[in-house]
Amino acid sequence: MRDKRNYIWLNGDFFRDDSPVIGLDNRAFAYGDGFFESIHAYGTEGKHLQLHLNRMIKSMEILGMTPPPFLTVNFLANEIQRTLNKNRIFNSARVRVTVFRNSGGLYAPNNNSVGISIQTQELDQNFYEYNSKGLVVDFYTDIRKPINLLSPIKSCNALLFVMAGQFMQQNNLDDCILINDQNRAVEATSSNLFALKGNNLITPPVSEGCVAGVMRSIVINIAPTLGLKVIDSHPLDPSTLLTMDELFLTNAVKGIQWIVGIKTRRYFGTVSKKLSKELNKLTFPNQFSDGFSG
16 A cells, blocks of 8 residues: 655655665665565554564674664664654554665675665555465475575575566465475575474474574464474475475564465464464554454
8 A cells, every 4th residue: 555655764864765765886776785674563663673673683794784883673663663654654564674785896895884774565454464365375496595694684686586476476376485405495485484283383494594584483482382392493395395284474574374275285274373363462462462363
């Protein structure tokens, strides 16, 4: 849902989102030299900001960028709130924070200081709405995701995910599961992957090349409260997914999304729905309680 008054935040100043705010020498544009963070906000409050900030700092360290001293949880919360107020978005919103190395140099940068932008988009639903109609997915095998130091980062170079997105569109899928260079299931186009067998909740380890998702870590912490044993240290073969009781995806904007099918295989959604309820109670305590299912 687009607001006609939409503004972006760039290094502390507001600009109309249809105005030219970066040059062709911007390193995120020219070289993919940056990363982004997707955050759910509600009532102008960014959610799980400490976890998001931790990942931002870790990404800057991996990329050799210099974290600005002002980048704190309070700063992030205040500037997200200012941007949402500027755009008059007071319900649930997707917030994208992009960090890019400042201009200068070719492949080798002249400096490691960073610029930051904030974009906001109102969502069609509030909170983490559980999808009562499950996702139909398939495996994307044309390009494998490599396992390396950059794998956990949400890089501005997203060509693998763009190609997977095209595959998804061409095959009328809701999403697709990426395969790493060891031929194992790793994640979806914008989400981490979870599989349930009995009481065992399994998710590929970060060492398999998946993004180190904020929602992944939250679900790992919530799951034991429902009597689930989390296994996040073993790889997942694609064939193993076809033997599971349940599959679901997680990301910071949508929460938990149930997968109903891969090819002709169908899955239940009982446990993922319970986890979604607990996630909403944790994230939106003033709107969710034991008596309110959402």
